[in-house]
Amino acid sequence: xxxxxxxxxxxxxxxxxxxxxxxxxxxxxxxxxxxxxxxxxxxxxxxxxxxxxxxxxxxxxxxxxxxxxxxxxxxxxxxxxxxxxxxxxxxxxxxxxxxxxxxxxxxxxxxxxxxxxxxxxxxxxxxxxxxxxxxxxxxxxxxxxxxxxxxxxxxxxxxxxxxxxxxxxxxxxxxxxxxxxxxxxxxxxxxxxxxxxxxxxxxxxxxxxxxxxxxxxxxxxxxxxxxxxxxxxxxxxxxxxxxxxxxxxxxxxxxxxxxxxxxxxxxxxxxxxxxxxxxxxxxxxxxxxxxxxxxxxxxxxxxxxxxxxxxxxxxxxxxxxxxxxxxxxxxxxxxxxxxxxxxxxxxxxxxxxxxxxxxxxxxxxxxxxxxxxxxxxxxxxxxxxxxxxxxxxxxxxxxxxxxxxxxxxxxxxxxxxxxxxxxxxxxxxxxxxxxxxxxxxxx
Numbered sequence: 001x002x003x004x005x006x007x008x009x010x011x012x013x014x015x016x017x018x019x020x021x022x023x024x025x026x027x028x029x030x031x032x033x034x035x036x037x038x039x040x041x042x043x044x045x046x047x048x049x050x051x052x053x054x055x056x057x058x059x060x061x062x063x064x065x066x067x068x069x070x071x072x073x074x075x076x077x078x079x080x081x082x083x084x085x086x087x088x089x090x091x092x093x094x095x096x097x098x099x100x101x102x103x104x105x106x107x108x109x110x111x112x113x114x115x116x117x118x119x120x121x122x123x124x125x126x127x128x129x130x131x132x133x134x135x136x137x138x139x140x141x142x143x144x145x146x147x148x149x150x151x152x153x154x155x156x157x158x159x160x161x162x163x164x165x166x167x168x169x170x171x172x173x174x175x176x177x178x179x180x181x182x183x184x185x186x187x188x189x190x191x192x193x194x195x196x197x198x199x200x201x202x203x204x205x206x207x208x209x210x211x212x213x214x215x216x217x218x219x220x221x222x223x224x225x226x227x228x229x230x231x232x233x234x235x236x237x238x239x240x241x242x243x244x245x246x247x248x249x250x251x252x253x254x255x256x257x258x259x260x261x262x263x264x265x266x267x268x269x270x271x272x273x274x275x276x277x278x279x280x281x282x283x284x285x286x287x288x289x290x291x292x293x294x295x296x297x298x299x300x301x302x303x304x305x306x307x308x309x310x311x312x313x314x315x316x317x318x319x320x321x322x323x324x325x326x327x328x329x330x331x332x333x334x335x336x337x338x339x340x341x342x343x344x345x346x347x348x349x350x351x352x353x354x355x356x357x358x359x360x361x362x363x364x365x366x367x368x369x370x371x372x373x374x375x376x377x378x379x380x381x382x383x384x385x386x387x388x389x390x391x392x393x394x395x396x397x398x399x400x401x402x403x404x405x406x407x408x409x410x411x412x413x414x415x416x417x418x419x420x421x422x423x424x425x426x427x428x429x430x431x432x433x434x435x436x437x438x439x440x441x442x443x
Contacts, residue, residue: 025214029069029186030054030207041066041098041107045190053207056190058088060200064128066093066107066187074183075216078157080209082114085202086149090114092206093128093187094157103129109184110134112157112166112174114204119144123173125166127180128189135166135174138387140227146171152207158220162233165221172224177231177238186211234276234435241438249291249300249423249437252276261288261323261424270427277305278434280312280427288315288323288424296420297442300374303435306367309335310430313353314372317421324409325424326416327353328374328383330432333361343406350383350390354407358383358390369435377442378419 029037032052040047045065046057054067073095084090096109108129115122123146125135137143146168147153156167166174188206193199212219223240231238235252249257253273260267270284280286295316302314310332318325329351333339338347342354350360350372363386364370373384379395394400395416409415425434 025212026210027212028210030209032207035067037070038067039070041068041105041187043190043192047188047190050205053083053205054188054209056090056188056204056206058190058193058199058202060193060195060197062192064107064192065190068093068096068098068107068185068187070185072183072185073159073211073213075160075213076157077212077216077219078155078159078186078209079211080155080206081152082155082204082206083150083152084114084116084204086116087199088114088116088202088204089191090204091126091128091189091191092155092157093185093189095159095181095184096128096187097181097184107187109181110164110178111189112155114189116147116149123147123166123168125164125174125176130180134178134232135176135230136387137173140173143168143171143173143227146173156221158216160216160220162238167221172227175227175229177229177233177236179233235437237438245440246438247440249439250278250434252435255289257292258289258425259292260286261290261318261422274433276435278425278437280425280430280432282307282431283429284427285429286427288426290318290422290424294420294422295376295439295441297377298375298439299442300376300423300437300439302372302437303369304330304372305369305433306330306332307431308332308367310432311336311338311428312430312432313426313428314374315424315426316374316376317416317418318424319418319421323424323426324412324415325421326355326381327426328372329353329360330372330426332366334366350385352381352383352391352393354409355403356391356393358385360385360390363388363390371436375442 034049043062043065045059045062047067048055091111091114093109093111098105098107106129111126111128113121113124113126120136120138124137127134154169158165162177162179164176229240237246255267265287267286267289270281270286272279312330314328315325331339331349333348341347345357346354350358371386375382382392383390404415
């Protein structure tokens, strides 16, 4: 009799909890007993239910395997707990897709990364089978500490409109603006392990999986800007970027805001807009172009994509007398002879051209999209590429004068001495693509 009463109380408690969740708009995606409402996609790794958790088992000889919800979700707050064996690579897909016209139904889309062995990838966001990393933790040391090895971890994903934000154990680990997918399924991933005997049988577990899709705004986490935002919508400024002072130098439609450096020059001869990209065509003779205003202290970010053997550059501190100024070198180091000229590699990608070398080539996708960043605070300057600072220098001191005196600019009177100047994109007779040109003025 006592046992019957206890069972009734437990059942009653479960019903009350379910009703409370439903009243608050939260819905459980996993009933704790079986995989009802879920379907397997991709490979043949095994999923089972054990101790109230979904367990994914690493399996030899199969591709990535996903346990996906049968329903699709657009705007939502998703919460769950997960625990993973060391050395296991896994993830949680959200707003994801599987379509016959994409690699025979291969799963693709946003993935919260679970990979304890990868410090800068674990707890970030990856675009599975499509664009790759959308948010790594390379420059977010606090987020790198969020994951707890050997313990249950709490995951929260808020996906509302173009905003995608992630927390692990209450610590923000990703803040993304993107418009690739507005809805899709949620899926739990068991990553492929090839023929590894060591990883075979290792597991990842998920429990307490619930979602809120109604009145989502009432429970969104207040913005605190604790980590950087990554805006992946081409040629756009997010509300946060606008608040931080960013503005576009290229609108994605035309060359408004730019002018030819040469008097009477015709930008239209070689500069054009294609699919939202600013393109300089090879051997066009169009010449360099500059912004329509000068800048002093600034933070500049530009995405670029080179073609094989291409040479170009982003110049700054350009005055009205000509095109001589500091240059962030853009170059195909492997196929352009300029990489072997100069001194100690100071004409290679990311370098301060002919002055200070940088190992930018270590951090790039050679013919893919890369992000150059130039930060100027008075006389102090930094070059960055794809989130890596690759050089810094200061103008106007003895060291600067010495470096300039040993360069091709030694005879240029007052080289790069002006406090402000135009920003220039170089026509070096090669095809180069640019997009997401953004700048903010610094105090």
